[in-house]
Amino acid sequence: MVNIEIDWPPETDLAVKEEMFAAELARGQELARAGQLRRLWRIPGRWANWSLYEVADATELHNALTSLPLWPWMTVQVHALADHPNDPRQLGITVERGQ
Amino acid sequence: MVNIEIDWPPETDLAVKEEMFAAELARGQELARAGQLRRLWRIPGRWANWSLYEVADATELHNALTSLPLWPWMTVQVHALADHPNDPRQLGITVERGQ
Amino acid sequence: MVNIEIDWPPETDLAVKEEMFAAELARGQELARAGQLRRLWRIPGRWANWSLYEVADATELHNALTSLPLWPWMTVQVHALADHPNDPRQLGITVERGQ
Amino acid sequence: MVNIEIDWPPETDLAVKEEMFAAELARGQELARAGQLRRLWRIPGRWANWSLYEVADATELHNALTSLPLWPWMTVQVHALADHPNDPRQLGITVERGQ
Amino acid sequence: MVNIEIDWPPETDLAVKEEMFAAELARGQELARAGQLRRLWRIPGRWANWSLYEVADATELHNALTSLPLWPWMTVQVHALADHPNDPRQLGITVERGQ
Amino acid sequence: MVNIEIDWPPETDLAVKEEMFAAELARGQELARAGQLRRLWRIPGRWANWSLYEVADATELHNALTSLPLWPWMTVQVHALADHPNDPRQLGITVERGQ
Amino acid sequence: MVNIEIDWPPETDLAVKEEMFAAELARGQELARAGQLRRLWRIPGRWANWSLYEVADATELHNALTSLPLWPWMTVQVHALADHPNDPRQLGITVERGQ
Amino acid sequence: MVNIEIDWPPETDLAVKEEMFAAELARGQELARAGQLRRLWRIPGRWANWSLYEVADATELHNALTSLPLWPWMTVQVHALADHPNDPRQLGITVERGQ
Amino acid sequence: MVNIEIDWPPETDLAVKEEMFAAELARGQELARAGQLRRLWRIPGRWANWSLYEVADATELHNALTSLPLWPWMTVQVHALADHPNDPRQLGITVERGQ
Amino acid sequence: MVNIEIDWPPETDLAVKEEMFAAELARGQELARAGQLRRLWRIPGRWANWSLYEVADATELHNALTSLPLWPWMTVQVHALADHPNDPRQLGITVERGQ
Numbered sequence: 005m006v007n008i009e010i011d012w013p014p015e016t017d018l019a020v021k022e023e024m025f026a027a028e029l030a031r032g033q034e035l036a037r038a039g040q041l042r043r044l045w046r047i048p049g050r051w052a053n054w055s056l057y058e059v060a061d062a063t064e065l066h067n068a069l070t071s072l073p074l075w076p077w078m079t080v081q082v083h084a085l086a087d088h089p090n091d092p093r094q095l096g097i098t099v100e101r102g103q
Numbered sequence: 104m105v106n107i108e109i110d111w112p113p114e115t116d117l118a119v120k121e122e123m124f125a126a127e128l129a130r131g132q133e134l135a136r137a138g139q140l141r142r143l144w145r146i147p148g149r150w151a152n153w154s155l156y157e158v159a160d161a162t163e164l165h166n167a168l169t170s171l172p173l174w175p176w177m178t179v180q181v182h183a184l185a186d187h188p189n190d191p192r193q194l195g196i197t198v199e200r201g202q
Numbered sequence: 203m204v205n206i207e208i209d210w211p212p213e214t215d216l217a218v219k220e221e222m223f224a225a226e227l228a229r230g231q232e233l234a235r236a237g238q239l240r241r242l243w244r245i246p247g248r249w250a251n252w253s254l255y256e257v258a259d260a261t262e263l264h265n266a267l268t269s270l271p272l273w274p275w276m277t278v279q280v281h282a283l284a285d286h287p288n289d290p291r292q293l294g295i296t297v298e299r300g301q
Numbered sequence: 302m303v304n305i306e307i308d309w310p311p312e313t314d315l316a317v318k319e320e321m322f323a324a325e326l327a328r329g330q331e332l333a334r335a336g337q338l339r340r341l342w343r344i345p346g347r348w349a350n351w352s353l354y355e356v357a358d359a360t361e362l363h364n365a366l367t368s369l370p371l372w373p374w375m376t377v378q379v380h381a382l383a384d385h386p387n388d389p390r391q392l393g394i395t396v397e398r399g400q
Numbered sequence: 401m402v403n404i405e406i407d408w409p410p411e412t413d414l415a416v417k418e419e420m421f422a423a424e425l426a427r428g429q430e431l432a433r434a435g436q437l438r439r440l441w442r443i444p445g446r447w448a449n450w451s452l453y454e455v456a457d458a459t460e461l462h463n464a465l466t467s468l469p470l471w472p473w474m475t476v477q478v479h480a481l482a483d484h485p486n487d488p489r490q491l492g493i494t495v496e497r498g499q
Numbered sequence: 500m501v502n503i504e505i506d507w508p509p510e511t512d513l514a515v516k517e518e519m520f521a522a523e524l525a526r527g528q529e530l531a532r533a534g535q536l537r538r539l540w541r542i543p544g545r546w547a548n549w550s551l552y553e554v555a556d557a558t559e560l561h562n563a564l565t566s567l568p569l570w571p572w573m574t575v576q577v578h579a580l581a582d583h584p585n586d587p588r589q590l591g592i593t594v595e596r597g598q
Numbered sequence: 599m600v601n602i603e604i605d606w607p608p609e610t611d612l613a614v615k616e617e618m619f620a621a622e623l624a625r626g627q628e629l630a631r632a633g634q635l636r637r638l639w640r641i642p643g644r645w646a647n648w649s650l651y652e653v654a655d656a657t658e659l660h661n662a663l664t665s666l667p668l669w670p671w672m673t674v675q676v677h678a679l680a681d682h683p684n685d686p687r688q689l690g691i692t693v694e695r696g697q
Numbered sequence: 698m699v700n701i702e703i704d705w706p707p708e709t710d711l712a713v714k715e716e717m718f719a720a721e722l723a724r725g726q727e728l729a730r731a732g733q734l735r736r737l738w739r740i741p742g743r744w745a746n747w748s749l750y751e752v753a754d755a756t757e758l759h760n761a762l763t764s765l766p767l768w769p770w771m772t773v774q775v776h777a778l779a780d781h782p783n784d785p786r787q788l789g790i791t792v793e794r795g796q
Numbered sequence: 797m798v799n800i801e802i803d804w805p806p807e808t809d810l811a812v813k814e815e816m817f818a819a820e821l822a823r824g825q826e827l828a829r830a831g832q833l834r835r836l837w838r839i840p841g842r843w844a845n846w847s848l849y850e851v852a853d854a855t856e857l858h859n860a861l862t863s864l865p866l867w868p869w870m871t872v873q874v875h876a877l878a879d880h881p882n883d884p885r886q887l888g889i890t891v892e893r894g895q
Numbered sequence: 896m897v898n899i900e901i902d903w904p905p906e907t908d909l910a911v912k913e914e915m916f917a918a919e920l921a922r923g924q925e926l927a928r929a930g931q932l933r934r935l936w937r938i939p940g941r942w943a944n945w946s947l948y949e950v951a952d953a954t955e956l957h958n959a960l961t962s963l964p965l966w967p968w969m970t971v972q973v974h975a976l977a978d979h980p981n982d983p984r985q986l987g988i989t990v991e992r993g994q
Contacts, residue, residue: 148674
């Protein structure tokens, strides 16, 4: 589980920002297709997100995160996760919810 | 996303602890089957976990969490999540990883 | 704006807890009828709440809060609020929302 | 419940600041008329506020907050609120206070 | 300037508490008459206070504070104060306010 | 009770700083003569102070503080104070101390 | 890298403490012989330590830590480590130091 | 044990950064060959590391750390370590792990 | 430099406390005569102190601190100190102050 | 006891830095000869120090600290110290240590 806050100078030129964003999106999709980045959520009201990675070890995770174009502006907190015997997915419980 | 720390007195009688755990497991599975509790991970080295709930609003989440038998011993932090346009699941990217 | 966390011993006898809660509810309604307590929300997953008081000064607020039967178990944080010129209520904007 | 702190460079040109403020006020009123922004208070002594939003979920809240012109300069903390059975408004207690 | 929080077990016998309070009040008045304790305010909603002492040095302050009967239950934070050239009292400005 | 920290760029031109300080002193004296600013102390070693204001409510306090010329460089924390029944001034104890 | 603080009631019977310590020492040596626990240092002045584990993943680490007899009294913080290309051991630099 | 966070301006010219890195690597190897720097790990996702130094005292450590070319951009936290009687290396337990 | 906070149950029998204090005083004097404990100051208003130790390394310091009878009730923070070239004692400046 | 952290822009011209340091050293020696600054230690790995001042009150300390040329770049925390009856110097224990 990775928590990322982005500290981006508010005065930056809009074209620079858009180019950076397009590159970020592209790299994020590559990480997803490689099976490393699994889920991604926004933290409401902030330029920040929670993401769920599935990697072999901390070195692979470091390489994935630092490959993101916005990484120099990020503050990253990694939270290691261990399996929980009651995890619904481990128990095979995957009911669809009529939202 | 919910972070839970459990502060349980170390001297408690073992039988009491086991009975409580069985009830906790049973209630957790009910929440999973109701489609509210989606994922559950341990925080390594702690009696604590991260869990992912899918609920209509904060009131439904409060009712789910307080229905857990261990709730009186828990310290709970709720982190609201908003959709992220780059979430792999939203984008339909769900590659299986040969772990 | 008042933030309250309650730290209640998990092992307390259930009858004691219920009697205390009935008294708390009754006193809360008295404060509401006196026009001091305006709104009350739960913090999801915790035995804690946010409440909105309308009082003449900090002394009246202190007297209202310490009159609550559960006060000895509370940790209270008071956040003073000043009028904001853009407050929708001050501007007379009170659209009903079809929720 | 949303807590916002604004970190604005003190040396900014006054005209820029006034233009920004006019836009912020206009957008805030739109959110109020849409029934999303309900209340707004200043935190005394700071360029900061507490506000009360009524939205369907965290995604709608994120979109509302990021639509504010001052958002790039804001630090936002969202506090999710659950219904409380003793909320005076839920109980229908709405005494006017002779202030 | 001294900040004091009191952490008193909620279950204590009422007679014990009242006896302790009477002793605390008496000792506080002695410190006031000795010219050490100058002002005393409650922190609204908490069993806590801010107080203003006028003492020769930190050793005299320590002796004054630890002479209070409730001291074993207190958490004390001392904030040293230096003279400010713009202090209204130093400047001789002591307008009465028609409150 | 108000705690103020000032974060002023160390490289600023000395003339600018002196002009700002003269304006700050003048405005502070106006607040003192209006009976709002009562006491002012330096926090030793910092460009920071504690001050004691006497105002009708948080809105009046906000207006007083934001009228200070240095306000854009300040970080302000307001601590609301309630009357304490043992306050030496309330009890009429005002011994002069032969310092 | 694992940081452990132990919060042990000071009044515990000495015989209980010694028996617990002998069991802790024995289990620690088993983890060392299994190649999981690599190094162990005391934090001076505290009943706390830093330790270096070498494990396949967070689940193996959790199982190792919770197998320690003192675990119910521990507060554990796990810091994941990634390889650093300049690590002296990776570079094969292992000079002995004449201490 | 030394924790280092590096706060480097994201906009720096790439050539400057590479030259600085080469100098940092060279100096780090000198410290390793002098037997001062023993181990070095990355903190995943951050430009930060944990390192293990073996030095006679705090003065020697200060001189080693401040000799690094990137030191002016570092935030350094030193954690003193004392010998632990159960340290596997002290006990002579150095099993190789089939990773 | 060592910071010590003592968390002692307020209800303890007075005779127990006095016996403990006498033992603490005796052990402190032994550490002083051994040249390890150099200075000792109270933190005003708290049962806490700052002390200055002069020891060969962290292991010697740990042994000195844990030999104090009150150690099981202490929370200890060690701050390592390095020589400063401008230290008045290093420079041989030891003017007596007519206090 | 004074804790000082210095936050100095890493890109500053070296000549400016050296001139500032010479002035800082000179002023520090004046404070030492005046009997105000007693001891000075570096915090290993940081541009920071602990110092021991002996002054009549907080106002004299503030004047001493703000007279240092580097003061505008410092973050200063003052920790007031009270006499401790077990202080080795008060007890006249000043054994020389064969370090």
